[in-house]
Amino acid sequence: MSASPSAPYAGEPTMVVQAPKVPVWTAAVFVLFLMRGLLFNTWFSRGPDVQRLLEASTLQLGLIAMLVPVGGLLAIGPAGALVERFGSRLVATAGYILASVSLALAGFAIQGGNLPVSCVLLVLFGAPLAVVDFVGNYEGTLVDKAARRSVFAAIHGAFGLGMLSAAFLTGVVSDAGMSLDTHFGLIALIAMVASVAASLALPRHPTRGRPAEKAAEPRSRAVWFERRSQLIALIGFTFIMAETSAGTWVPIAMTGAGFTPSQAAYALSLFWILMTLGRLLGGFVVDAIGRYRTVLVSCLVTAVGVAGFMAAGDSPLTYVALALWGLGLALGFPMSVASMSDDPAKASARVNMIIMIVYLANLTVGPALGGIGEAFGVYAAFAVPVVLLLVSASLAKVTRPLTGGGPR
Numbered sequence: 001m002s003a004s005p006s007a008p009y010a011g012e013p014t015m016v017v018q019a020p021k022v023p024v025w026t027a028a029v030f031v032l033f034l035m036r037g038l039l040f041n042t043w044f045s046r047g048p049d050v051q052r053l054l055e056a057s058t059l060q061l062g063l064i065a066m067l068v069p070v071g072g073l074l075a076i077g078p079a080g081a082l083v084e085r086f087g088s089r090l091v092a093t094a095g096y097i098l099a100s101v102s103l104a105l106a107g108f109a110i111q112g113g114n115l116p117v118s119c120v121l122l123v124l125f126g127a128p129l130a131v132v133d134f135v136g137n138y139e140g141t142l143v144d145k146a147a148r149r150s151v152f153a154a155i156h157g158a159f160g161l162g163m164l165s166a167a168f169l170t171g172v173v174s175d176a177g178m179s180l181d182t183h184f185g186l187i188a189l190i191a192m193v194a195s196v197a198a199s200l201a202l203p204r205h206p207t208r209g210r211p212a213e214k215a216a217e218p219r220s221r222a223v224w225f226e227r228r229s230q231l232i233a234l235i236g237f238t239f240i241m242a243e244t245s246a247g248t249w250v251p252i253a254m255t256g257a258g259f260t261p262s263q264a265a266y267a268l269s270l271f272w273i274l275m276t277l278g279r280l281l282g283g284f285v286v287d288a289i290g291r292y293r294t295v296l297v298s299c300l301v302t303a304v305g306v307a308g309f310m311a312a313g314d315s316p317l318t319y320v321a322l323a324l325w326g327l328g329l330a331l332g333f334p335m336s337v338a339s340m341s342d343d344p345a346k347a348s349a350r351v352n353m354i355i356m357i358v359y360l361a362n363l364t365v366g367p368a369l370g371g372i373g374e375a376f377g378v379y380a381a382f383a384v385p386v387v388l389l390l391v392s393a394s395l396a397k398v399t400r401p402l403t404g405g406g407p408r
Contacts, residue, residue: 024201025143026151030158031198032092032136035191036129037162039099042187043068043106043125045170049180053110054118066363067119071126072133073359079134080220080352088135089202095132096195099125100188107184132195134355138348139202141341153282156334160276220349229340229350231398235295236336236354238388240361242302243329245385246271248366250309250322253378258314267319271326278330285331292400295335299393302328306386310379332392335399342402 044065051061082091102125109117136155144152166187173183223229250271254264286294305325312318340350373381 022143022147025139025203026147026155028198028201029136029139029143029155031194032096032132032139033155033158034162034165035096035195035198036132036136037159038166038187039103039125039162039191040068040129041163041166042170042184043103043122045167046180046183049174050110053113053180054115055113056115064119064122067122068126068129069359069362071123072130073356073363074123075127076130076134076352076356076359079131079355080138080348082131083135083138084348087205088139089199089204092132092135092199092202093196095128095135096199097192098128099132100192100195102128103191104181104185104188107181107188111179111181130355130359133358134352137337137355138341138351141338141347141351144338145341150283150286152338153279153286153331153334157276157279157282157330160272160279164272164276220352223346223349223353226350228398229353231395232336232339233354233357234388235299235392235395235399236333237357237361238385238392239298239302239329239332239336240358241365241388242306242325242385243275243333244362244365245369245382246322246325246329249369249373249378249381253309253382254318256378257318259318267322270319271322274323274326275330278327279334282331282334286335290400291335291338292396294331295339295399296393296396298328298330298332298335299389299396300328302332303386303389303393304328306382306389310382310386339399339401 047061047065050056050064051058054060054064056064079091102121106118106121106125109121140152140155144150144155169187170183247268250268251261251264254267255261259267282294289297301324305321305323305328308321309318309325312321337351337354340354341347343350369381369384372384
């Protein structure tokens, strides 16, 4: 596709800005998602080494792990305003540099056993990661509208590729005996170079002046009271809950049911791989059946997968259920985000809203399901996402596009 005009931000004067060719734009956002996944999972995949170097208990490690999403939650609120004021290119460039430098410095602090400095740096690592999360999602919705075919699900798949790449590289460097600080430093350098190059390939959207920015502030708050936005946010929250519960509690549930830790790890790897593949190839599904039906099918398939996992116990059907669970999750959240961007005038505030919901979910879902699991058993806790998925299926029509223009 030839160069396309980019959609204006809310409150901007009507003007056309020439965007890069859609394939270049798509590739740039794809790389941003890929690098965010690489940075994020590089930190989490070294958890055992972090615990050893900081001499932390299991409880302390759990609290340390929460520092990254806490930093994200503190920063995600003003992310939309930053992009509208300074533009995606500048915000993404600064965000990835700050995240990369923070990870590298955290590596040195952790290697030296300095707990207080490590904690501060992990908060500083999580904050820019949240901001660039918003930038990637916002730019992804824009390029998705400019493209001939749906590309947003595949863009989200890049994050999964980054996560899987980080896990693989962690295994390689651990076997090679590479120290944590060297590992973090190398990944930070790679991510910084690649993400800055991708950021500079984003289109130059017009940015707002301060008067327009101040006038838009009440509108940004107002989206939280819109019924459609609330319902879509509930659907997005449901998919994040189902994803978070899998990553956190599936290995625990499986080992409790009699599987070995390695079998549980392989099963969870299958889950992540299928979810990533589903996103990379999911654009064909969206183009074929439309966004609303994609969300509906995603809800139902995920619910069947989670319920099947609950019923399978220690049988081989556990793997089949996890496969359905991962494939069902693949497209649900990306399409929820895409639904928030139908109206260009409010897209920034609405996308920011649903990304903020993600960070709230990341902090609350684990403890909430853990409390239910403690009282009634881990498998019983999975009933919560099943119920919410069925509720979301009944609400799926709310994700229909607000305007015409095809099946998306």
